[in-house]
Amino acid sequence: MNKDLSLLIKLQSLDTEISKKEKKKDVFSQQIEEIEGKIEILEKELVSREKELKQIKKEKRKKEREIEDIDLLLSKYEGEKYKVKSQGEFAALEKEINEAKKNKTKIEDILLELMEKEEKDMVDFPSFKKGAAEKKENLKKKRDIVVINLENTTKEEKDLKNERVKLTSQLNFVLLNQYTQLSKGKKGPIVVPMEDGVCEGCNMRVSPSLMGKIKKGEEIVYCENCSRILYTLDNIR
Ligand SMILES: [Zn+2]
Structure with missing residues (x-):
């Protein structure tokens, strides 16, 4: 990860x-x-x-x-x-x-x-x-x-x-800044898991191309709908 x-x-x-x-x-x-x-x-x-x-x-x-x-x-x-x-x-x-x-x-x-x-x-x-x-x-x-x-x-x-x-x-300084800005603008978590292809932050379906990137877990991926940072629990387990 x-x-x-x-x-x-x-x-x-x-x-x-x-x-x-x-x-x-x-x-x-x-x-x-x-x-x-x-x-x-x-x-x-x-x-x-x-x-x-x-x-x-x-x-x-x-x-x-x-x-x-x-x-x-x-x-x-x-x-x-x-x-x-x-x-x-x-x-x-x-x-x-x-x-x-x-x-x-x-x-x-x-x-x-x-x-x-x-x-x-x-x-x-x-x-x-x-x-x-x-x-x-x-x-x-x-x-x-x-x-x-x-x-x-x-x-x-x-x-x-x-x-x-x-x-x-x-x-990473830029990432920290993004996290801080997102935290100010949104209620609840900013870094959220993708469950069954859905962003847990906004409950919207994640596009297949993003899904692939998230599963790889090699780069920071933002939800196309709510801009939260997405990860998959499979990469943590
Ligand atoms: Zn989202």
């Missing part, structure tokens, strides 16, 4: 392998991105739950201070009760006291709600935190495995590419 032709067939199978590795790398990279996205969401959720808990504590302290202020005000009013000189003044003071008490009740209700929420969060948060840490750990392990897969595939691809360089250096 023509040496260039057998090199071309090898080159094509190398290119197929390289393209498989590239696709694999894309899949691994995407997986890594997805896992890292999940880790990020977990971290964000943890931060937001921590923030929420802090916010409740802060809100609670604020309400407690408001109640203290109202209590101060109420005891001040109680003192004033003994100093009022008229029924009108007394009634006005009573009204103030009632307002303050009503306000205090409202704030106490809010405080109670906050306390209940805080209590619930204090119970829930540690188990959430623990769960999140475990999930994160698992995701990281998963990611590390994919990273190793990616590294291995990258190395394999590099080896194949080195092999390709070696191979192309042995190949």
Whole structure:
């Protein structure tokens, strides 16, 4: 068999392998991105739950201070009760006291709600935190495995590419150029077998004169219809 032709067939199978590795790398990279996205969401959720808990504590302290202020005000009013000189003044003071008490009740209700929420969060948060840490750990392990897969595939691809360089250096330059141009213009293989007198690239019948040349396998033969390079499997077996 023509040496260039057998090199071309090898080159094509190398290119197929390289393209498989590239696709694999894309899949691994995407997986890594997805896992890292999940880790990020977990971290964000943890931060937001921590923030929420802090916010409740802060809100609670604020309400407690408001109640203290109202209590101060109420005891001040109680003192004033003994100093009022008229029924009108007394009634006005009573009204103030009632307002303050009503306000205090409202704030106490809010405080109670906050306390209940805080209590619930204090119970829930540690188990959430623990769960999140475990999930994160698992995701990281998963990611590390994919990273190793990616590294291995990258190395394999590099080896194949080195092999390709070696191979192309042995190949006729014009032929290599033709192969490259044909590869750019067509989907699938460029160097194809002739099966039962038909080109496997375009499924068209090959003329008898070409068939003879292909069977000899001494020169590079192009399909008259699709320009792919033809060979016969009999010459490889
Ligand atoms: Zn063809």
